Amino acid sequence: MRESPLLLAVSEIGGYPNFTELYQGLGFEVITETSMRKVLKLLKKKVPTVIVAEFNYQSDFRDRTSSLESMMSVVQRHNGIRVVIFYDKEHESQLAKLQARYDISEALSFPISEEKLSAAVKLKSC
Known part of the structure; x- marks a missing residue:
């Protein structure tokens, strides 16, 4: 029996619909995490096929734009992980800085x- 590809949904703040059923309908096994600390711990054990995460711009960070940078530094060590980012239009310029440094497959603005x-998130073979 073939194992389902893994999709990691990172929802630190939320405030948007839960897309778990959509992901499962596309054939993914879904793991949802609500803190970057837990995401980083999970990424030591499992390598997802797709990661869907929020870009939460944090102006109080001196050297980063968001906690996503910690995750992306781990993700870049693996080939082929699709990363889809949700973002607020008002933070588009800050997101562009993240996109300049890391390979982000898609960025979708709210709603x-x-x-x-x-x-x-759909795999090429779907």
Whole structure:
């Protein structure tokens, strides 16, 4: 029996719909984490096929734009992980700095369209 690909959903703040059913409908096993500390711990044990996470701009960070940078530094060690980011339009310029440093497959602004999200996470073989 073939194992389902793993999708890691990172929802630190939330405030948008839970897309777990959509992800499962696309054939993913879904793990949801609500803190970056737990995400980093999980990434030591498992390598997801897709990660969906929020970009929460944090102006109080001196050397980073958000906690996503910690996750992305781990993700970049693995080939082929698709990373989809949700963001607020007002933080687009800060997100651009993150995109300049890391390979982000897709960035979707709020409100999230299920059609765009589905296309962003769907595997090429689907």
